[in-house]
Amino acid sequence: DVKVTQSSRYLVKRTGEKVFLECVQDMDHENMFWYRQDPGLGLRLIYFSYDVKMKEKGDIPEGYSVSREKKERFSLILESASTNQTSMYLCASSSPRGEDEQFFGPGTRLTVL
Amino acid sequence: SQQGEEDPQALSIQEGENATMNCSYKTSINNLQWYRQNSGRGLVHLILIRSNEREKHSGRLRVTLDTSKKSSSLLITASRAADTASYFCATDSYGGSQGNLIFGKGTKLSVKP
Numbered sequence: 001d002v003k004v005t006q007s008s009r010y011l012v013k014r015t016g017e018k019v020f021l022e023c024v025q026d027m028d029h030e031n032m033f034w035y036r037q038d039p040g041l042g043l044r045l046i047y048f049s050y051d052v053k054m055k056e057k058g059d060i061p062e063g064y065s066v067s068r069e070k071k072e073r074f075s076l077i078l079e080s081a082s083t084n085q086t087s088m089y090l091c092a093s094s095s096p097r098g099e100d101e102q103f104f105g106p107g108t109r110l111t112v113l
Numbered sequence: 114s115q116q117g118e119e120d121p122q123a124l125s126i127q128e129g130e131n132a133t134m135n136c137s138y139k140t141s142i143n144n145l146q147w148y149r150q151n152s153g154r155g156l157v158h159l160i161l162i163r164s165n166e167r168e169k170h171s172g173r174l175r176v177t178l179d180t181s182k183k184s185s186s187l188l189i190t191a192s193r194a195a196d197t198a199s200y201f202c203a204t205d206s207y208g209g210s211q212g213n214l215i216f217g218k219g220t221k222l223s224v225k226p
Contacts, residue, residue: 004155031212042201042218043156050212090155094212099144099163100205102214104155 003027004105006091012111019078021108023091029103030096032074034058034066037088037107049074050096081112119202119217127225132189134220136202137182143205145178146214147187150199159187159200192224 007022023032031050035043035058045058047066055066063085067075074093078085088109092102120135136145144163148156162169162178162185169176175188189196199221203214 033213035216040218043216045213048213088153092156096212099161100212100214101146101158101161102156102203104148104157106155107153109153 004091004093004103006089006105006108008108009106010109010111012113013078013081014113015082017078017081017112019081019110019112021076021078021089021091021110023074023076023093023105024072025074025093025103026072027093027095027103028071029093030071031094032068033092033094033102034064034074034076035090035092036060036085037090043090046076081110083112086110086112119200119220121220122218123221123223125223125225126192128192128194130192130224132192132196132222132224134187134200134222136185136187136217138185138202138204138215139183140204142180145176145185146203147174147176147185148201148203148216150201150219152198156201189222192222194224194226196222197224198222 004025033048034046037043044060049055049068065077090107091105094102118137146161147159150156160171162176173190178185199219201216201219203216
């Protein structure tokens, strides 16, 4: 059974803290994505990666960075968390050999106090 | 940038009724996908329809695509309480970044037993 896992389902952090959100997929997918989801705004793409050590900015990269040192792992980093980064964060992966179907993790609900 | 827009934003029906959700998009596409999200969880891929297809079925799901109107519809027949979820359409972008999808804001479906 294919799987995308995220390191935490719920996370509470304080303003100014450095936050790491980890995503791991076991499908040998080249493409990995980080989205945030907010009520009324839908899913917005933060960053994506097509290969190891490769990253591209999405629609809302400000305040975030990413790391992809291994093919199966894609990390989202909040350098200095702020309250407006309180959100649901969703990781996804896909294969360029397929038809762009994305497989999603369960999500991390992050609260920044 | 928002490509797909679902309509209606919310839909409430009785168990056994059919549910129809619509999606409009703006640019040429290679394919259009529909996803489901149960409350507080990740998205799950339901069905994909290619730009050269007009209709596709999968179980109780029926998807249509009208590329001349840049619109798609998702029909769920004989709905069940377990169909209660948010439904999102997602489009790739013809000639755009490989693997990237643009999601709409979703239709929240409530099926009452």
